[in-house]
Amino acid sequence: MSLDSLDMASATRSQSLATSDRLSGPSVPAPAPVLVRGESLDSLVIVGEAGEALTALTSGALGEGYLNSVKLCYLDPPYNTGERFAYYDDRQGSHDWLEALRGNLLKLRPLLAADASVWLHLDDSEQHRARVVLDEVFGREAFVATVIWQKRLTRDNRTAFSSMHDYIHVYAPGGPRAWKKVRNGLADDGAFSNPDNDPRGPWRSAPMTVQAGHATASQFYTVVTPTGTRHEPPAGRCWTFTAERLAQLDRDGRVYWPRGGEGKPRLKRYECESEGLAPFTIWGASEVGDTSVAKKSLMRQFPGHAAFDTPKPVALLERIVQIATDPGDLVLDYYLGSGTTAVASQALGRRWVGVERNADVVEAFVLPRLGATFEDGSHGGYGLARVR
Numbered sequence: 001m002s003l004d005s006l007d008m009a010s011a012t013r014s015q016s017l018a019t020s021d022r023l024s025g026p027s028v029p030a031p032a033p034v035l036v037r038g039e040s041l042d043s044l045v046i047v048g049e050a051g052e053a054l055t056a057l058t059s060g061a062l063g064e065g066y067l068n069s070v071k072l073c074y075l076d077p078p079y080n081t082g083e084r085f086a087y088y089d090d091r092q093g094s095h096d097w098l099e100a101l102r103g104n105l106l107k108l109r110p111l112l113a114a115d116a117s118v119w120l121h122l123d124d125s126e127q128h129r130a131r132v133v134l135d136e137v138f139g140r141e142a143f144v145a146t147v148i149w150q151k152r153l154t155r156d157n158r159t160a161f162s163s164m165h166d167y168i169h170v171y172a173p174g175g176p177r178a179w180k181k182v183r184n185g186l187a188d189d190g191a192f193s194n195p196d197n198d199p200r201g202p203w204r205s206a207p208m209t210v211q212a213g214h215a216t217a218s219q220f221y222t223v224v225t226p227t228g229t230r231h232e233p234p235a236g237r238c239w240t241f242t243a244e245r246l247a248q249l250d251r252d253g254r255v256y257w258p259r260g261g262e263g264k265p266r267l268k269r270y271e272c273e274s275e276g277l278a279p280f281t282i283w284g285a286s287e288v289g290d291t292s293v294a295k296k297s298l299m300r301q302f303p304g305h306a307a308f309d310t311p312k313p314v315a316l317l318e319r320i321v322q323i324a325t326d327p328g329d330l331v332l333d334y335y336l337g338s339g340t341t342a343v344a345s346q347a348l349g350r351r352w353v354g355v356e357r358n359a360d361v362v363e364a365f366v367l368p369r370l371g372a373t374f375e376d377g378s379h380g381g382y383g384l385a386r387v388r
Contacts, residue, residue, distance in 0.1 A: 033062060037374050038381020046355045047362050048387035050334040053355040054107035056387050070111045071329035074320055074341050076121040076312060097126060098133055105137040115182045117172045117324045127167045134171050144170040144179060149316065150285040152292065184323050185276020192271040205256040205266035209237040218242040226261040279323055289313025298338060305364050308338045317344035325350050339366035346373045
């Protein structure tokens with residue numbers, strides 16, 4: 001659908017883009033966003049350069065409420081691979097690429113909430129240098145982890161090594177310990193049961209030993225089981241709790257004694273208490289998809305358009321959004337591309353802002369994908385704006 005013919009009668013609020021040129025036409029300085037779907041401007045697509053869009057968001061030119069409000073910023077910029085793709089040119093001097101990255105990250109900082117996280121997605125071309133920039137902008141103490149994503153399953157024999165992964169560097173301005181308190185764990189699909197009819201519900205047991213490297217003397221002692229069997233901690237390990245704490249847990253019914261009371265104590269972990277699992281730093285294609293899956297999905301949805309070369313799977317972005325945010329939080333992606341971050345955020349009930357400089361990409365991919373997501377039952381509205 002052409003943007004200059006987009007009719008707001010198809011949205012729940014009647015409004016049109018008749019006052020606006022086609023996006024690829026002459027630009028104007030940050031006009032008020034136009035509502036595209038829904039009743040309110042909860043989310044926003046911005047057509048324009050990343051730096052100018054960040055300036056407009058910070059200054060309030062696109063509306064109030066963005067300062068100190070972004071809970072997650074996911075960034076999938078051009079990797080500076082030296083290649084030319086159908087929708088963008090990925091050839092730039094390394095110095096210029098890094099300066100643009102640094103400048104935009106500095107503009108991003110006023111938009112971040114105190115408990116925000118920034119996820120920068122890159123390949124081997126610049127990721128090692130980009131880590132230095134991230135350290136400069138946010139501080140080394142803000143580094144949380146580097147996620148390795150398996151982006152392909154096929155082998156490329158033309159190269160010395162066949163690259164099959166990307167890097168996603170995760171930084172939290174508040175530091176990893178503070179961010180851990182607000183991030184969400186992954187779904188715990190482990191088996192819970194209740195063989196002893198515990199009134200606290202289903203549970204499963206976990207070992208009660210830890211590595212001894214940082215242990216205190218009180219964690220080394222002989223455990224005596226209910227049947228009188230005596231156990232020492234395994235070599236190189238110690239008991240998780242002191243003898244006094246173990247006794248208290250046993251009185252509370254939170255200790256499981258295997259082998260009819262002769263085995264080593266295990267801690268009962270209840271399903272109702274599970275806060276999710278800490279994410280691993282390696283994400284396989286079988287879990288979150290790969291580039292081929294993402295590209296084939298777009299080609300099926302848009303058979304009349306040239307393939308978007310570097311799309312990310314919706315499952316990958318859904319995992320990131322679910323880990324880093326809660327429903328209603330604000331997600332920012334100022335390299336939106338084909339719109340996957342916005343699609344995932346919209347489907348999960350998050351507010352979002354996406355910036356894409358190529359108006360043809362917005363028209364061909366982003367708005368149609370968001371329209372389909374909205375029709376599938378997503379709530380909230382979103383609008384359209386552009387900056388010079």
